[in-house]
Amino acid sequence: EAAQNRIAAGEVVERPASAVKELVENALDAGARRIEVSVADGGKTLIRVHDDGHGIAQDELALALERHATSKIDGSDLLNISSFGFRGEALPSIGAVARLTLTSRAAGADEAWRIVCVAGEIGRPQPAAHPPGTTVEVRDLFFATPARLKFLRTDRAELQAISETVKKLAMAAPEVGFTLRAAGPEQEGRLMFRADPEQGDLFDARLARLSQVLGAEFAQNALPIEAEREGLRLTGFAALPTFSRGSAAAQHLFVNGRPVRDKLLAGALRAAYSDLLGRDRHPAAVLFLDCPPERVDVNVHPAKTEVRFREPGVARGLIVSALRHALAEAGR
Numbered sequence: 001e002a003a004q005n006r007i008a009a010g011e012v013v014e015r016p017a018s019a020v021k022e023l024v025e026n027a028l029d030a031g032a033r034r035i036e037v038s039v040a041d042g043g044k045t046l047i048r049v050h051d052d053g054h055g056i057a058q059d060e061l062a063l064a065l066e067r068h069a070t071s072k073i074d075g076s077d078l079l080n081i082s083s084f085g086f087r088g089e090a091l092p093s094i095g096a097v098a099r100l101t102l103t104s105r106a107a108g109a110d111e112a113w114r115i116v117c118v119a120g121e122i123g124r125p126q127p128a129a130h131p132p133g134t135t136v137e138v139r140d141l142f143f144a145t146p147a148r149l150k151f152l153r154t155d156r157a158e159l160q161a162i163s164e165t166v167k168k169l170a171m172a173a174p175e176v177g178f179t180l181r182a183a184g185p186e187q188e189g190r191l192m193f194r195a196d197p198e199q200g201d202l203f204d205a206r207l208a209r210l211s212q213v214l215g216a217e218f219a220q221n222a223l224p225i226e227a228e229r230e231g232l233r234l235t236g237f238a239a240l241p242t243f244s245r246g247s248a249a250a251q252h253l254f255v256n257g258r259p260v261r262d263k264l265l266a267g268a269l270r271a272a273y274s275d276l277l278g279r280d281r282h283p284a285a286v287l288f289l290d291c292p293p294e295r296v297d298v299n300v301h302p303a304k305t306e307v308r309f310r311e312p313g314v315a316r317g318l319i320v321s322a323l324r325h326a327l328a329e330a331g332r
């Protein structure tokens, strides 16, 4: 079974950034208000995610490391998923290929507990010191699967991917504070990214957070987007054509609060800006598409960055028309 877990692990955790994504999503699911991420050597030797969420009770610590033990849905409601996690795969997958330490103090509990998992071997919970919330420490990711270690890129490239992952999740949750610290083998972590929890209504909070993540210039050039069609609701910001970029790096789509990677967005943006931008320029836009869960399938891939719309044409049409409308208004 341990070998099976190591194989399955590769589907959920491809690289340090995918482990960071899973751990930060768990912190968000736990209602954290502050999430601190520290990594060393591009996440290869250390990933630590600390949160102030609701924590894990002592008798559930081991369960959290066991396969397909999710506390988030009961299995009868796979289509109605509002939390990030639902498969109960991330912690066991990471634990199967690394040295994982899970330390947590549940809300209201006066003690914290720690459990260690090394290459799939789960230890017994031990008393620990920890404020309310959870810290997951992952050391030597993939030490138990040397073949996978070989596919990792340079520390610098892995750190870049981690930074993008944290920033994307920070855009999705402006009410939550984030820090990312990065270190070499023995040195103190350098602060790479910081976003304090944003106050106020969602519109203001989002704009302030996008200004933190993408720069004040994006926020200053951003047109607010708000549109609805056939049960799909689109909000967010699209930049004026003058703020276009040479790459698509500033294009972000969130579906029901999840960052997704989908060709749909690039295509819709190209169509919306077609009269305004040459093909070598990419407009910047951060869009949030919300729809009833049954209209979209997030279960396509274990890492859950891909979605499949039941009617992709409706989503695409909504984005194109909303952006064209906003651009036309701005051009007046």
Ligand code: ADP
Residues within 6 Å of the ligand: 022, 026, 027, 030, 051, 053, 054, 055, 056, 064, 065, 069, 070, 071, 072, 084, 085, 086, 087, 088, 089, 090, 091, 092, 134
């Ligand atoms: P999933 O998120 O799909 O439920 P995971 O393997 O990511 O599965 O996590 C397993 C379980 O561990 C979660 O269902 C949750 O109960 C618990 N858990 C993991 N991380 C945290 C955290 N940071 N705070 C509170 N509970 C957590």
Ligand code: MG
Residues within 6 Å of the ligand: 022, 025, 026, 084, 085, 086, 088, 090, 091
């Ligand atoms: Mg999870």
